[in-house]
Amino acid sequence: MSITVVAINGSPRKKSTFKALEMLLENIKEDCEKYLVNLGDFNIKPCQACNVCISKGECVIEDDFLKLESKLLKKADILIVGSPVYFGNITAQLKALFDRTRVLRRKWGLKNKFLGALAVGRSTHGGQEHVLQAIHAWGLIHSMFIFSESDPTAHFGAALVCKKDDPVEFDEWGQKTILSMAKKVDEIITFLRKIKVED
Numbered sequence: 504m505s506i507t508v509v510a511i512n513g514s515p516r517k518k519s520t521f522k523a524l525e526m527l528l529e530n531i532k533e534d535c536e537k538y539l540v541n542l543g544d545f546n547i548k549p550c551q552a553c554n555v556c557i558s559k560g561e562c563v564i565e566d567d568f569l570k571l572e573s574k575l576l577k578k579a580d581i582l583i584v585g586s587p588v589y590f591g592n593i594t595a596q597l598k599a600l601f602d603r604t605r606v607l608r609r610k611w612g613l614k615n616k617f618l619g620a621l622a623v624g625r626s627t628h629g630g631q632e633h634v635l636q637a638i639h640a641w642g643l644i645h646s647m648f649i650f651s652e653s654d655p656t657a658h659f660g661a662a663l664v665c666k667k668d669d670p671v672e673f674d675e676w677g678q679k680t681i682l683s684m685a686k687k688v689d690e691i692i693t694f695l696r697k698i699k700v701e702d
């Protein structure tokens with residue numbers, strides 16, 4: 504059974520959040536397909552509340568959303584969404600993507616996928632937990648299965664402090680949360696294989 508893990512970097516740049524997601528994917532030991540998507544490489548416009556997704560089941564905004572939707576969001580069994588903390592919240596780019604997935608919710612296209620969250624901020628207690636909860640809220644509204652980390656850190660997901668950009672330097676605890684989230688992904692993959700065999 505082939506399992507696909509898709510990580511989405513909600514930062515407009517390829518820096519600390521990208522690095523953290525890269526580390527996470529590298530530490531997944533179970534066999535799976537892995538993709539790391541940079542939102543900054545896609546043009547995703549904000550939702551205009553035209554409601555065509557509700558009346559016709561399609562989004563009429565012309566940009567890169569369809570590319571992202573068909574290639575990645577739909578294909579993923581396990582999603583890991585990462586965002587830098589911007590004023591205690593997720594980035595505008597990530598919020599635009601979340602809002603645009605309303606068209607998928609209408610068909611329950613993301614239902615029962617697994618979702619984990621990762622947050623990077625400059626400060627300790629800079630709003631990382633709020634970012635994790637904002638990502639979780641998106642997943643809950645899509646009826647996804649939310650996961651955090653495995654032992655020894657298990658709390659709300661990977662939460663990091665990036666003290667320096669060049670080169671990227673993370674706090675020690677944050678790095679542990681990355682490793683235990685990778686361990687959790689391994690546990691989910693094992694679980695998915697097991698239930699598939701027992702079907």
Ligand SMILES: Cc1cc2nc3c(=O)[nH]c(=O)nc-3n(C[C@H](O)[C@H](O)[C@H](O)COP(=O)(O)O)c2cc1C
Pocket residue numbers: 514515516517518519520521587588589590591592623624625626627628629630665
């Ligand atoms: C507009 C803006 C707002 C920010 N607000 C916060 C904040 O509220 N808390 C915090 O800890 N860091 C804040 N930061 C710092 C970023 O979260 C931090 O530099 C992060 O590592 C950037 O991620 P990236 O390297 O993946 O782009 C802010 C940065 C920007 C550009």
